[in-house]
Structure formats: C-alpha cells, structure tokens
Amino acid sequence: MTTERVVTIAWLYGSKMNIYGDRGNVLALAQRARWRGIEPHVVVVGIGEAIPPESDIFFFGGGQDQEQIAVSHDLTGAKGAAIKTSVEDGAALLSICGGYQLLGHEYRPHDAEPLPGIGLFDIESEAGTERFIGNVVIDSQWGTLVGFENHSGLTFLGETATPMGTVQVGRGNNGQDRTGGAIYENAIGCYLHGSLLPKNPKLADWLLSAGLQYRSGEGDLDPLNDEIEQTAHASALQRAFATR
Amino acid sequence: MSRPVTLSNVRLVGGVVAARAIARLIRTLGRGGGTSAPGLVAEWIDPAMLTRLTSRLPHGSIVVAGTNGKTTTSRMIADVLTAHGHKVVHNRSGSNLVRGVVSAFAAQASLTGNPGGDVAVIETDEAAFPEIVRLVRPRLVLLNNLFRDQLDRYGELDTIARTWKTSLASLGEETTVLFNADDPGLTAITRDLAAATIAFGLCERKHTLQLLPHAADAATCYACSADLHYSRIYVSHLGEWQCPSCGVKRPDLDVVGRDVELAGVESLAMTIDQHGESDRYEIGVPGLYNAYNTLAAVAATRHAGVPHETVRTALESFRSAFGRIERVSYRGRKLTLALVKNPVGFNEVLRMLTAATGALTVPTLIAINDLHADGRDVSWLWDVDFELLARGDGMLGATGLRGADMANRLKYAGVAEDRIRSFPTGLAAGLDAFVNQIPDGEQAYILPTYTAMLEIRKTLADRGAVETFWQQ
Ligand SMILES: [Zn+2]
Numbered sequence: 001m002t003t004e005r006v007v008t009i010a011w012l013y014g015s016k017m018n019i020y021g022d023r024g025n026v027l028a029l030a031q032r033a034r035w036r037g038i039e040p041h042v043v044v045v046g047i048g049e050a051i052p053p054e055s056d057i058f059f060f061g062g063g064q065d066q067e068q069i070a071v072s073h074d075l076t077g078a079k080g081a082a083i084k085t086s087v088e089d090g091a092a093l094l095s096i097c098g099g100y101q102l103l104g105h106e107y108r109p110h111d112a113e114p115l116p117g118i119g120l121f122d123i124e125s126e127a128g129t130e131r132f133i134g135n136v137v138i139d140s141q142w143g144t145l146v147g148f149e150n151h152s153g154l155t156f157l158g159e160t161a162t163p164m165g166t167v168q169v170g171r172g173n174n175g176q177d178r179t180g181g182a183i184y185e186n187a188i189g190c191y192l193h194g195s196l197l198p199k200n201p202k203l204a205d206w207l208l209s210a211g212l213q214y215r216s217g218e219g220d221l222d223p224l225n226d227e228i229e230q231t232a233h234a235s236a237l238q239r240a241f242a243t244r
Numbered sequence: 245m246s247r248p249v250t251l252s253n254v255r256l257v258g259g260v261v262a263a264r265a266i267a268r269l270i271r272t273l274g275r276g277g278g279t280s281a282p283g284l285v286a287e288w289i290d291p292a293m294l295t296r297l298t299s300r301l302p303h304g305s306i307v308v309a310g311t312n313g314k315t316t317t318s319r320m321i322a323d324v325l326t327a328h329g330h331k332v333v334h335n336r337s338g339s340n341l342v343r344g345v346v347s348a349f350a351a352q353a354s355l356t357g358n359p360g361g362d363v364a365v366i367e368t369d370e371a372a373f374p375e376i377v378r379l380v381r382p383r384l385v386l387l388n389n390l391f392r393d394q395l396d397r398y399g400e401l402d403t404i405a406r407t408w409k410t411s412l413a414s415l416g417e418e419t420t421v422l423f424n425a426d427d428p429g430l431t432a433i434t435r436d437l438a439a440a441t442i443a444f445g446l447c448e449r450k451h452t453l454q455l456l457p458h459a460a461d462a463a464t465c466y467a468c469s470a471d472l473h474y475s476r477i478y479v480s481h482l483g484e485w486q487c488p489s490c491g492v493k494r495p496d497l498d499v500v501g502r503d504v505e506l507a508g509v510e511s512l513a514m515t516i517d518q519h520g521e522s523d524r525y526e527i528g529v530p531g532l533y534n535a536y537n538t539l540a541a542v543a544a545t546r547h548a549g550v551p552h553e554t555v556r557t558a559l560e561s562f563r564s565a566f567g568r569i570e571r572v573s574y575r576g577r578k579l580t581l582a583l584v585k586n587p588v589g590f591n592e593v594l595r596m597l598t599a600a601t602g603a604l605t606v607p608t609l610i611a612i613n614d615l616h617a618d619g620r621d622v623s624w625l626w627d628v629d630f631e632l633l634a635r636g637d638g639m640l641g642a643t644g645l646r647g648a649d650m651a652n653r654l655k656y657a658g659v660a661e662d663r664i665r666s667f668p669t670g671l672a673a674g675l676d677a678f679v680n681q682i683p684d685g686e687q688a689y690i691l692p693t694y695t696a697m698l699e700i701r702k703t704l705a706d707r708g709a710v711e712t713f714w715q716q
Contacts, residue, residue, distance in 0.1 A: 015471075019392070019400070021626030023458065027656045064400045070469070134620065148621045193623040198652050228648075228655050231666065235648035239614060 005038040005218075007211050010055035012083075012099065013063070013071050014044035020150060022061030022096050024195025028204045029057060036222050038212070047074045051082040056211035057092040058083060060099030062193070068098050068107075072115040075102060080118030087120060092210035093187035096196065100181070100189030101125040101153055121182045121189055122158035123173075132171040135240035136192055138180035140165030142202040145180075146236040147192025155191075157182060164190050169240045186210040199232040294342075294379045296357065297349045303330065303363035305380045306544060309373045309408075310388025310424075312589050313537040314340070316529065317388060318367040320541035320562055325363055327558035328550045333361035340369040345376060363548075370404050374411035385415070385439075386544050387423040387430050388536065391480055391588040392459060392627070401429070409433035422543055424536065425495050426482040432466035444499035444543045446478055451504055451532050453477040459587035459627045467492045479533055480588040499546075501539040506532065508600055509569065509580055516542050523552050528563045531596040533589070574709040577679055578687040583697050584610075585618070587627035590691075594632050597689060603636030608689040609678040611644040611671060611696035618693040622646045630657035639681065643667040643674030644696045671699045 011026050030040035043052050047070060063071065075083075083103075087093055093103075101107045104123035107115045131152045138145045145165060154174040157163060163173070164181030172180035172191065181190025186207070190196075197204040205221055213219030298305050308318040322334040335348035345366055352360035368376045370390075377385065390408075392401055409432075412421060416438050423434045425443035434441050456463055456474065460481040463472050470489035477483040486493030499518040506512050513526045514535050527538050538559065545555050570581040582597075584590040598604050614620050630653055633640060640663050642650035651666045665681070667674040675690075682688045692700050 018458075020621065021623035024623070024626030024653075024656070027626070031656050031658075064402045066402060066469075148623055150621060193621065195623060195626045198626075198656055199649065228652050228661070228664070228666075232648040232652035235646065235669070239645060243620070 005212065005216070006041060007033050007038055007056050007208065007215065008041045008043060008052065008054045009057045009059060009211075010052060011042055011044045012058060012060040013046060013067070013074075014061075015046060016063055016067040016071065019062050019064065020097070020148075020193040021195050022059075022193060025061070025094055025096070025197040025204075026059050028195065028197035028201075029059070029208055032201070032204055032208055032224065035224055047071070051079060051086070054215075055086060055091060056215045057207055058086070058094070058187075060093070060095040060103065062097030062099060065109075068102065069115060071098075072102055072107075072117070075118055076116055084118055084120050087185055087187045090186060090210070090214040092207040092214065093120075094197070094207055095187070095189040096193060097151055097153075097191050100191065101155065103187075103189055104155065104182075105158075107153065120187060121184050122161040123155050123182055123189070124158065125153045125155040128152045128154040128174075130175070132175060132191075134170055135236070135243055136170030136172065136180065137168040137237060137240045138165040138170075138172065138190070138192070139168055140180075140203075142200065142206060144168070144233075144237060145190075145192065145196070145200050145203060146233060146240055147190075147194035147196045147200075149191040150193060151191050155182075164188055169244045186214070194236070199229060199236055201226050201229045201233075292379075294346055294349060294376075295381075297333075297353055297359040298364055298380045300357075300359050301333070301362060301364055303548070304383030305364040305366055306384045306386065306548070307366045307368055307373075307376060307380060307382040308386045308388070308540075308544075309368050309370065310386075311370060311391040311586065312592075313388045313533060313540070314367045316534065317386065317537040317540050317544075318365050320537065320559060321386075321544050322365040323562055324541065324545040324550055324555050324558040325365065325548065328545075328554050330363045331361040333359055333364040335367055340367045341372045342375050342379070345372075370408075374407050377411045377415070382419060384544060384547060385412070385419060385421045386540055387421065387427075387434070388540055389424055389427050389480075389482060389588075390429045391586060392624075405429055405433055412437055412439065415439040420547065422540070422547065424482065424540065425497055426478060426484070426536075428463070428466065428472060428481065428485050428494075431495060442498045442543065442547065443495045444501070444539055445484075445494065445497045446482075446501045446504070446535070446539070447484075447497070448476070448478060448502055448504055451478065451506065451535075452483075453479075456481060457588075457591055457629055459591055459629070465490060465492055479536065479592060482536070499539065499543040501535055504532065504535045506530065506535075506596075506599065509582075509596060512538070514538060518543065518546060521552065523556060525556055525559055527559045528561070530569060531592055533592040572704055572709050574704055574707070575679055576684040577682045578685075579679075579690055579704075580687065581690045581692065581697065581700070583694065584691045585694055587624050590628040593691060594629065598632055598636075601636075604633050604638045604640075604689075605636050606687055606689055607639040607641070607678075607682055608691060609641040609643060609667070609675070610647075610650050611674065611690065611692035611700060612642070612646040612650045613644045613693050613696040613699075614646045615695045617695050622649045625649060625653045628653075630654055630659070634658035634660075637663065639663055639665055641665040641667050641674075641678045641681075643669060643671060643678065644693070645669055647674065671696055672703045675700055675703055 033040040103120040104117045108126040110127045163179035167178045167180045209219040322332045419439040422442045423430045426445040465487035468490040472485045474483045504514040572579045667677045
C-alpha cells in the first residue's frame with residue numbers, strides 16, 4: 001500500500017518566457033515523474049497570478065526584452081517573496097537565461113532603467129557588447145552538463161554566490177571567470193538552453209528528488225533506462241568539443 | 245539593343261564578368277551550386293552593382309520576405325510572370341543573402357551591364373531584408389509571415405520586426421507593400437507607411453486549430469500589450485485576431501482566400517476573392533501553409549497586372565521548390581522528402597502528414613543537422629509539437645549530426661521507445677539503414693533540415709534517383 005505520489009511544477013510565465021525550447025525542461029521533469037508513477041501537475045503562473053502554495057519545483061525560462069520588463073514588474077513584491085521563501089524552505093528551482101537574470105539582484109540594460117530582480121541568487125547582470133552563441137560544457141556536481149548558450153547579458157557572482165560549475169566549452173556567466181550558472185539551496189540558474197534537462201537526466205532527477213523531498217520528506221527515485229538520454233548527452237558533448 | 249560600354253559602366257561590367265567567371269569555375273570544380281561565392285566577388289568589385297542593375301529593369305523588382313514560404317512564393321510569382329511573357333531575373337536557387345542575390349543578377353546580366361530581364365523576383369533572408377530593400381528600391385514588397393526561426397542566426401523576433409519596420413518606413417509611395425494581415429506582427433509594422441499597402445488573409449471555416457500552438461509568437465497586442473483573442477487560428481499565430489482590451493483587430497482584407505481543399509501530400513485548391521472577382525485555383529503543392537503561399541503569389545501577380553486566366557494556368561502546373569516537398573523513387577521505395585527548418589514549418593509538415601488518419605502510419609526518417617545553415621542550436625526541436633506523433637504505430641527514425649537529440653525529443657513526446665530507431669549520424673549510411681527497413685514498393689517520409697536535405701539529395705542524385713538542383 002503506497003499513497004499516490006504527486007509533484008507540482010510551477011512554470012513561471014510559461015506563455016511569455018518560453019523561447020529557445022525551454023519548455024523541454026518542463027517536459028523532462030513531468031515525464032520523468034510520470035514514468036515512475038508519480039503524477040505531475042504543471043501549473044503555468046502568468047502575470048498577476050499568485051504562486052500556488054503547493055509548488056514543489058519552479059521553472060523559469062528566458063524571454064524577449066519586452067516580456068522580460070513586464071515580468072520584472074510582476075515579480076517585485078509578494079510574488080518574488082513567495083518564490084524566495086519556498087526555495088529557502090527547500091523547494092527546487094531551475095531558471096535559464098532571462099529567468100536566471102531576474103532571480104538575481106538586478107539586470108542593467110544598455111539604454112534603459114535597471115530591471116530589479118528578487119535577489120534569490122547573489123548575482124548581478126548587465127548588457128554586454130558581444131553575443132555569446134554556441135555549445136556549452138560545464139563540469140558540475142552532476143558530471144558534465146551540456147547545452148547551448150545564446151545571450152549578450154553578463155552575469156557576475158557576488159561574494160556569497162556559488163557557481164553551478166566550471167566552464168569547459170563556451171562562455172558561461174560572463175566569458176571572463178569560467179564560472180557557469182549559480183546554485184543556492186535547491187535552486188539553479190544558468191544560461192544553458194538545449195533543452196537542458198532532457199539530455200542531462202542526472203540534473204533533472206536531482207531537481208525532481210529535491211521537489212519530492214520538500215513536499216513529502218520522501219525524495220527517493222526508482223532508476224530509469226536512460227540509454228537514449230545518455231546517447232543524446234554524449235553526442236551533444238562531441239559536437240560541443242568539435243565546434244568549440 | 246545592347247547598351248554601349250561607357251566609362252560609368254566599367255566597374256559594373258568588371259563585377260559581372262568576375263562573378264560569372266567564378267560561378268563557372270566553381271560549377272566546373274563541382275564544389276556545389278556556385279550560388280554565392282561569385283556574388284561575394286561581385287560585391288567586392290562593385291557594391292552598387294545591384295542598385296544599377298535593378299534600376300535598369302523596366303518593370304522593377306518584387307522583394308519577397310518572410311520566415312516560411314518565401315522560396316515557394318517567389319517561384320510561383322516568377323513562373324506566373326514568365327507565363328505572362330516577362331523575362332524574369334530571379335535568385336531561384338534560394339541563395340537569399342545579399343551575396344546570393346548579387347550572384348543571380350551577375351549570372352544573368354550581359355557583359356554590357358544589361359540586367360538580362362525586364363522584371364526581378366528577389367527572395368530575401370530575414371536578416372538581409374533591410375539591405376536588399378535599400379539596394380533594390382522594390383516596386384512591390386511581399387511580406388508572408390514572421391515566425392520564430394533559428395534564433396542563433398537571426399536574433400530575437402522583436403529585433404527583426406524593428407529593423408523591418410524601419411526599412412518599410414523608408415519606402416515612398418511608388419512602392420506597394422503586400423502583407424499577410426493574419427499575422428498581427430506584420431500588421432503592426434505596416435501601419436502608417438508612406439508606401440501603399442494591400443492586406444491579404446484567409447477566411448476559412450474548415451482548417452482551423454483549437455489552440456495557439458506552443459511555437460506561436462506575437463500573440464500580444466502591438467498597441468496595448470494585452471493577449472490577443474483569436475476567433476479562428478490557421479497556422480501558428482496566423483488567424484482572425486483582435487485585442488479584447490483596446491479593440492485593435494485584423495484589418496479589412498483586400499485579397500481573401502477561402503474554401504481551401506487539401507488533398508494530402510499532393511495538392512490543394514482554393515478560391516481567391518479580389519477586385520470583386522472570385523477565382524478558383526488548383527495547385528500541385530500540399531498543406532495549408534501553401535494556401536498562404538498561393539494567396540500571396542496570386543495577390544502579387546494580379547497586382548503586377550497579370551490577367552487571372554494566366555495566373556491560374558501558370559499555377560496549375562506549379563510544383564514545389566526542390567526539397568520543400570519532393571517525391572522520389574529510390575531502390576523501389578517511394579520516398580516523400582519535406583524540408584523542415586523551424587518549429588512552425590515542422591508543425592505544419594506534421595499536420596499535413598497526419599491529416600488523413602490523425603496519426604503517422606508511414607515510416608519516417610528525421611534528419612537533424614546543426615551546421616550554420618540549419619541553426620547551430622537544436623533547442624528549437626523542443627518547440628515542435630511532436631506529441632502529435634505519440635499516436636500511431638509507424639517507425640520513427642533519427643539521423644544526422646544531432647539525430648540523438650531528435651530521438652530523445654521523440655521519447656519525451658511520448659512516442660513508444662520501440663518505435664524510435666537511431667540510425668547512423670552519417671546521412672548516406674543513415675538513409676540506407678532506414679531504407680533497408682522499408683519493404684520494397686512501400687512508401688516512407690524523410691524530413692531533413694537544410695544541410696541534411698542537401699546531403700540526402702546529393703546521395704540520392706549520385707545514385708541516379710533525382711537531379712541536382714542547380715541543373716534545374
Ligand atoms: Zn490592444
């Protein structure tokens with residue numbers, strides 16, 4: 001006799017912040033739960049909508065400039081605070097690109113007012129002059145992570161921030177210090193599209209496990225056959241080194 | 245009637261001569277179609293060559309732009325104009341950067357700087373559009389659609405729309421802008437122009453989508469940023485739209501397409517209303533996205549003064565551009581090739597292939613490369629609705645440099661693992677391994693990205709299955 005296991009994925013601004021195939025991350029979390037008999041609930045949280053209290057895992061993708069401004073305004077106040085509190089209590093979170101930037105202290109565009117972030121990560125971002133486009137490989141606690149970056153924003157880690165890993169191929173946070181992404185509690189932010197989670201299944205399962213642990217105190221996951229995922233991972237690594 | 249070689253012609257002639265010589269050399273060496281290297285040389289010799297050649301066209305230039313359908317549409321227009329007795333200069337091989345356009349002109353121009361035709365049809369890449377418009381000063385600009393494409397190449401959609409808007413605003417009243425009004429983004433950037441505008445769109449009851457697909461863009465109001473409401477959705481974010489907040493809506497249509505009949509992967513028919521006339525067109529290209537291309541081509545050529553009978557007859561014999569949709573017999577198997585290059589295009593191909601039964605029952609090989617012309621970022625595969633393929637029992641194969649990403653995408657789309665086959669990443673080997681799985685006499689689909697299509701086509705051509713494209 002086991003109780004039904006459920007995991008709730010809150011997809012922040014899913015209709016606006018969804019460029020570069022970032023929904024693959026939500027698909028990966030949902031499918032990897034479903035294949036283990038865990039029922040995924042995906043809730044898209046739009047502008048003006050409150051954070052559902054049952055959120056176990058947050059996903060926050062990238063968007064275009066116009067959308068990023070609207071989202072930044074929406075996050076100030078209670079909504080940003082609710083996300084921060086959940087993460088500090090143990091909820092899992094993955095943010096990519098624009099979403100990652102807005103979870104830092106602020107983002108400074110070239111010719112406009114700075115966009116305030118919620119300060120979950122001790123990072124600051126600013127518009128750069130070069131666009132970093134290409135495959136990325138990062139060494140991390142989950143082994144190699146492989147994805148594709150496409151950003152002109154530069155992110156710098158503050159004193160209390162921990163990088164997600166070290167850049168082996170690509171530019172990472174800022175193209176200068178070889179740091180890639182940031183990690184705080186069970187929250188991760190980085191510039192890796194690709195989509196990231198489907199071909200980095202260890203990271204996907206780490207987030208899933210953290211979310212379940214937060215919900216029920218029970219984060220164990222049955223193993224899955226990841227042959228197709230591992231092949232995709234290996235081939236992406238090979239292309240990253242071949243095109244570096 | 246050839247123009248005398250004057251002093252001001254010398255640089256122009258030099259560019260034409262050099263470009264033609266190099267095109268010939270490259271073709272002889274067999275390095276490819278020779279479609280853009282000569283343009284590079286011609287541009288270097290005389291950057292103003294394109295302006296001077298196009299200014300000598302008695303009937304001016306038609307520039308065709310849009311994320312999807314520009315190759316097919318410009319081919320349709322060129323065919324109709326040719327049928328009407330024009331001599332058309334056209335970058336027909338699909339090299340649509342400035343270099344490719346210069347090449348096409350260099351190949352056709354006489355050594356005395358005569359453009360070699362009386363009208364030009366110029367297909368342009370999204371990024372090259374402002375530069376081409378500046379160099380060519382077109383008589384007619386045709387805007388098909390603006391979708392999310394390979395973002396590592398083109399930058400974000402907002403950026404393209406901004407540069408297009410600036411470019412369109414520079415046109416005077418001697419130019420007409422023909423735009424797809426079903427696209428809210430195109431409607432936004434064609435407002436308040438000095439140029440004349442003509443709106444085209446569909447009024448179609450049968451072929452509608454229930455929801456905006458995931459890959460849809462620009463579903464927010466350009467005036468007030470509210471989410472747009474659609475009474476009908478046709479393809480991606482194209483449809484009958486209006487803003488529930490400020491009331492902005494799809495403009496009244498000057499040219500209307502309706503009563504579209506789709507015949508599988510073969511053909512389509514539709515009625516087009518304009519200037520108070522209604523005409524039925526039948527055409528040998530499939531899918532609703534080609535109904536848009538037909539509509540655009542009819543609107544453009546009717547605007548250019550071609551009688552509807554001539555348009556109709558020319559389009560009746562139209563077949564699709566190479567690789568867009570092709571049927572090839574290879575080792576006794578009937579292969580249908582369809583180019584896939586971005587989420588919207590891929591969704592429409594899947595919609596066409598599954599239209600008859602609601603599922604994909606024919607074995608299908610998807611070939612994904614990540615070279616520059618494909619887009620180096622394969623993230624876009626996650627924006628395509630492969631979930632449509634979870635039903636059905638046909639084998640789904642993956643090949644190409646990023647075939648492994650494709651197989652993974654299919655798994656997460658809910659396709660049963662025993663239907664997913666990973667073939668060798670090398671395309672010739674991948675193609676043969678796939679074809680070996682197809683019983684003799686049966687049919688199969690092949691869906692390649694751009695460079696994968698070139699390579700598969702070359703493999704097929706080397707083995708005598710199809711002609712190489714630059715010989716067409
Ligand atoms: Zn509005």
